Amino acid sequence: YIIGLEARGLSPNARRYMESGKVEVCEWSNYAMALRIKAAAMGVSFLPGRNLMGTDTFKNSAAKVARCPFTGKLFVLYPALWPDVAAIHVHEADVYGNCRIKGISVADLELARAAKRLIITTERIVPNEVIRQDPTSTVIPYFLVDAVCEVPFGSYPGNMPYEYFSDEEHLRQWLTAEKDPDEFRKFLDKYIYGVEDFNQYLELCGGIERIMQLRAQEHLILNNRR
């Protein structure tokens, strides 16, 4: 679970929960988590890494230390992690779930292979022939996929490379609302519980007009619309 939002600060709501003692916490690192998912993706129950060693992060993780039987060097062993469900938003997918991603993939390719159930949302559905015309571009094959949903702008308010930038104003509003539980409840009622579907949410946030602004931002085009 991620409570840090980098340059945007911490999620106040998540932080409150973490400090409340209501949730049990386990420490890992980004690569530790990626390795755990990669282990599952490779079909093995553990993988070695040379991180976490010597730290309290290690002590409060579920990882173990072992020696390499060939070199005698110490390694941290990470247990494989098989997520029950993963949702990945991609640029293009065919109706079967063959997917293409443009730009960095973080740990999505490993995640797609590790998850027990995989939901793909896609900016656009493309014909199977398009996929088959350039198989080098496929990064997730259909047999890993349980559902494909065409959700244009589905990464909003997040950034979708080459499509639209993140909506920092909306995210700021969200994080501000989180500071006060009542405000946060109101925010959620309006934007999440109060809407029928994703398109309604998008409409509330400025709809296609807003997306066009974010698209211009993504492409580093200056504009004076706001």
Added chain:
Amino acid sequence: YIIGLEARGLSPNARRYMESGKVEVCEWSNYAMALRIKAAAMGVSFLPGRNLMGTDTFKNSAAKVARCPFTGKLFVLYPALWPDVAAIHVHEADVYGNCRIKGISVADLELARAAKRLIITTERIVPNEVIRQDPTSTVIPYFLVDAVCEVPFGSYPGNMPYEYFSDEEHLRQWLTAEKDPDEFRKFLDKYIYGVEDFNQYLELCGGIERIMQLRAQEHLILNNRR
């Protein structure tokens, strides 16, 4: 070392050596070798796999068996392999060595990351701006690369996807020559030791005319030239 050439049969010369007792042999499997290279590419000295177990292939490898500390399951552990030098032929590279490959990559991406020295040969050099325009397509970054050589048709007599098919006639001639050590010597003198460079070798084999035939074959175009 590979002595099997699949549908083409075995290399008689390699087989002779293997049977002569002059070379020491160690057994692995394709995925075992890929895992060994992948371990090096990941920066760890071993990786686990669920193959080789229970077989004489395992007994005559240098792999070891260990239990997963989390699940108690048995795994074969493979020692990392850091090749001294690797040579990889790619479709496009810039002068710095940023590379693009079209089609399957076998274990080349892992190999590029594992090798101590990496030589790239490329069908064509492209400007750095072309690489930077589509960073998703880069599979080998320049900082892994020690040398870049522009060698059009450099995969000949092998297959280069989307460029030209393998020259089965020439390969048959080669394998036939290998059956007799004297014939093989003559073959090597003519085609390898007797030429100044790769382009001369290509010329001996039919030059650009032959490549055009192989290109037609690659693209499944029927032609009557031979």
Added chain:
Amino acid sequence: MADYNTMEMMICAAARYLEDGAAVAVGTGAPCAAAMLAQKTHSPNLVIIFEAGGVAPILPTMPISVGDSRTFHKAIMASGMCDVMETMQRGMVDYCFLGGAQIDMYGNLNSTVIGDWSKPKVRFPGSGGANDFGSFAWRIMVITPQDSRRFVERVDFITTPGYLDGPGAREKAGLAPGTGPYKVITNMAVMGFDPETKRMRIESVHKGFTVKDVQENTGFELLVSPELEETPEPTEEELRVLREEVDPHRYIIGR
């Protein structure tokens, strides 16, 4: 019934085991022909996978190498060896096809040496991807000639695991439970494996051959299935597709 040769018989028999929607890892040659035939007849959604990275191609012709361009012609993905092998290691591939110089009653395969390993009489390529396929796929299929020099009491070298030395041995070695040799298809018969003893048994005999013929060309005692039957012959349609679409140049069926 149409005339057909031994190779055609074997390919048609093998193809029938590949049900629609299954995934099969193949090499070049007869196994690939069987997979193509299945895909062009009863299993249009068969997923054909090549170890070098080709996933679900629409094969235009028989590949010469498991890594040539044909193996990912109009494929859904052109990936790499680790991705394919790890897909298999996760248990996502149902069938694989293997061959070998020797096979024993437990379906163990030898494609490494004849004679002593350190001083071989004959040296073969070794595992290649065979051990991986045989370790990872749920069901191992073998196409090979019935010959007592091939069907031996004990293989000189276990390159690829069958049921090793009997029931429970694969699991004890660490291989995934429920995996192992499934069918051995020869010029004379189709053999399976007894669920209790994991020993090879004759399940069907091709037209023109008898159990005795099969046993005489086998170097160990074969069990016989209680439901022994005659192998169905290739149909006209199977032969037509095989000859016209799968292998028009008779690279495989002309052998």
Added chain:
Amino acid sequence: MADYNTMEMMICAAARYLEDGAAVAVGTGAPCAAAMLAQKTHSPNLVIIFEAGGVAPILPTMPISVGDSRTFHKAIMASGMCDVMETMQRGMVDYCFLGGAQIDMYGNLNSTVIGDWSKPKVRFPGSGGANDFGSFAWRIMVITPQDSRRFVERVDFITTPGYLDGPGAREKAGLAPGTGPYKVITNMAVMGFDPETKRMRIESVHKGFTVKDVQENTGFELLVSPELEETPEPTEEELRVLREEVDPHRYIIGR
């Protein structure tokens, strides 16, 4: 000399350590600004790497997230987290930048909790990629304000390894020999680490500050380098590039 603020001073001081041709793993904020500044001044061939997969971008503006589009704008490669982290694990990245709520005399960093871990007074994000960076990069750089609540005798929680409990401790824990904290850059001084004891020491003090100022704002005893000097001030050119090209909106330098 031009006027400049604390943040500008820290960024300029940090940028100077990044020599041409080096590789540096950064997050968002001041470290990224320092890397951009270095690249636009003395280190045009500096390789900037982001943990989510962006490799050697030409940064058009400051990224908001380590995974946003800016991090691979005109990059040489848009890869993924495993590839980047494994590149670091292979020892191919020279520098990384880290921060934290607490740092101790051995350069250990805490970005997890203040107070007891199981009942934290304050909960921070935890490692994120910090432990990985601090384990893999050759040299750890830290930009942080000089404050005795931050510079503590013993961090409440070692999120990311510095020299742990002293000489040889990293190696004993299994971390690569020769790696560890390198420079800690604050509003008052640049600190390095004594090669023998691995303890933090003052190496240069910024104009307007004294060793005493630094020590008074540090919760443990600092060593002082025998070659103590005054930190060079930012040059006009550095400030111009920083203000006009790196951070024109003053996201970082306006803090």
